[in-house]
Amino acid sequence: xxxxxxxxxxxxxxxxxxxxxxxxxxxxxxxxxxxAAGTKTPAHQFxxxxxxxxxxxxxxxxxxFYNKAIKADAGLSRAYLNRGIAYDNLDKxxxxxxxxxxxxxxxxxxxxxxxxxxxxxxxxxHRLGRFNDAIKDYDAAIKLQKDASFHxxxxxxxxxxxxxxxxxxxxxxxxxxxxGDDRAMSLFHRGLAYxxxxxxxxxxxxxxxxxxxxxxxxxGKDSMQLKGSKHNLPAAYWERGHLYEKLGKKELAAKDLxxxxxxxxxxxxxxRLPVPVAH
Numbered sequence: 001x002x003x004x005x006x007x008x009x010x011x012x013x014x015x016x017x018x019x020x021x022x023x024x025x026x027x028x029x030x031x032x033x034x035x036a037a038g039t040k041t042p043a044h045q046f047x048x049x050x051x052x053x054x055x056x057x058x059x060x061x062x063x064x065f066y067n068k069a070i071k072a073d074a075g076l077s078r079a080y081l082n083r084g085i086a087y088d089n090l091d092k093x094x095x096x097x098x099x100x101x102x103x104x105x106x107x108x109x110x111x112x113x114x115x116x117x118x119x120x121x122x123x124x125x126h127r128l129g130r131f132n133d134a135i136k137d138y139d140a141a142i143k144l145q146k147d148a149s150f151h152x153x154x155x156x157x158x159x160x161x162x163x164x165x166x167x168x169x170x171x172x173x174x175x176x177x178x179x180g181d182d183r184a185m186s187l188f189h190r191g192l193a194y195x196x197x198x199x200x201x202x203x204x205x206x207x208x209x210x211x212x213x214x215x216x217x218x219x220g221k222d223s224m225q226l227k228g229s230k231h232n233l234p235a236a237y238w239e240r241g242h243l244y245e246k247l248g249k250k251e252l253a254a255k256d257l258x259x260x261x262x263x264x265x266x267x268x269x270x271x272r273l274p275v276p277v278a279h
Contacts, residue, residue, distance in 0.1 A: 043073035050082060059086040077106035081120060088124060097124045115144035122153060131161035148177035152186055155193070164196035184213030188236050200243060207240035234263035 040048070050065030066083035069076055084099030100121040107117045122137030138154035141147070155170030171190035178186055191206030214233040241256030 041073065043069045043076050043079065046072060047076070047079050047082060050079075050086070054082070054086055054089070057089075059089045062086045075106055077103045077117075080106065081117065084120065084124070088127075093124055093128050097121070097128065100124055115141040115147070115150070118144075119147075119150055119153070122157070126153065126157050126160070129160075131157045135161065146173075148174045148182070148186075151177075152189070155186075155189060159189070159193050159196065164193040167193040168197070180216065181214060184210045184236075185232060187213065188232060188239075191236075192239065195239075195243060200247060203243060204240065207236055207243070210236045211240070234260045234265035235267070237263075238265055238267060 046065045046069035050062040050069065053059070053065060054062035063083055063086045066079045066086065069079035070083070073079070080099045080103035084096040084103065087093070087096035087099060100117070104114075104117040104121060107114050111117075118137040118141040122134040122141065125131075125134035125137060134157040135154055138150055138157065141150045142154065151170040152174035155167040155174065158164070158170060159167035168190055171186050171193060175183055175186035175190060187206045188210035191203045191210060194200075194206060195203040211233065214236060237256045238260035241253045241260060244250075244253035244256060
């Protein structure tokens with residue numbers, strides 16, 4: 001369970017397949033699989049080819065295949081959604097949003113994966129700084145499915161829109177449903193929201209719990225190559241360190257900030273991971 005766009009690829013089992021990407025500040029993108037059963041049409045084959053190209057980071061090539069899919073079948077929502085994800089990976093957010101709008105327009109009202117379309121568009125709107133619009137899409141997604149990642153991202157949008165109290169409520173739900181690194185991300189962001197509210201004791205507790213969850217299974221090696229959500233571990237140290245500093249706990253602050261520096265963490269540099277492709 002990670003916050004990210006879900007790709008509609010190939011055949012989909014009854015329950016969405018989740019790919020771990022990140023509950024990340026940079027809004028990483030996770031994916032789902034979906035396609036019509038039976039013999040593949042040319043449009044679906046072009047989509048498959050696009051997915052293969054995207055899976056190895058060849059997003060321009062993927063877009064070319066999705067263009068061919070749309071030319072072959074202008075009503076194929078999967079092609080618009082996956083092309084939007086490719087545009088998102090290229091930081092072409094306006095183009096991505098147009099494709100997500102079209103994908104949602106083509107998605108039947110009774111489609112069992114309609115919540116994923118709202119979620120995808122919400123992610124893009126968040127990245128464009130349209131937080132209140134993003135919240136509306138997350139509301140629609142949550143109405144259709146009580147998904148932890150939907151609550152997590154709505155929490156991020158609430159916090160960005162200046163409503164940390166509402167953010168805490170969403171992070172509560174996300175944390176209660178998640179495990180491991182995903183739970184750590186929920187706790188970390190709930191800590192940020194508590195800090196915004198001036199509830200520093202709660203913030204410290206959440207940062208400490210987040211660090212403990214991030215560190216589970218981490219052997220201390222390859223600090224520059226933290227995988228998945230663990231790349232937020234140094235951010236948790238950095239935030240807790242500065243909160244300790246604010247509270248006058250200089251020794252604890254120095255210890256945490258030193259730990260963050262060991263990871264070469266720089267808060268002004270956004271950490272963004274590419275979107276993986278589900279199979």
